[in-house]
Amino acid sequence: MSSGTSELAWFKSSYSGSEGDSCVEVAMTEQAIHVRDSKDVTRPSFAVGREGWRQFVRFASER
Incomplete structure (x- = not known):
């Protein structure tokens, strides 16, 4: 991944629970959705x- 992802506004799903250490984080830009290991x-x-x-997301929500 290119440098510069540290400036992104990363967030976790509200479904990640109170512990929140076993999930992914995402950050959105106009061009792409960035994903990383929390x-x-x-x-x-x-x-x-x-x-x-x-x-x-459509595929995952159907499961």
């Missing part, structure tokens, strides 16, 4: 286009 934010994140993210 347990180790120093590891590289990855980004997916907004349409790809919509398809993923």
Whole structure:
């Protein structure tokens, strides 16, 4: 992932519970949705286009 992801506004799902240490964090930009491991934010994140993210969320919500 390119540098500069530390400036993003990362957040966790409200479904992650009170402990909140076993989930992913996401940050949204106009171009992409960035995803990272909340347990180790120093590891590289990855980004997916907004349409790809919509398809993923739609797929996951059907399960």
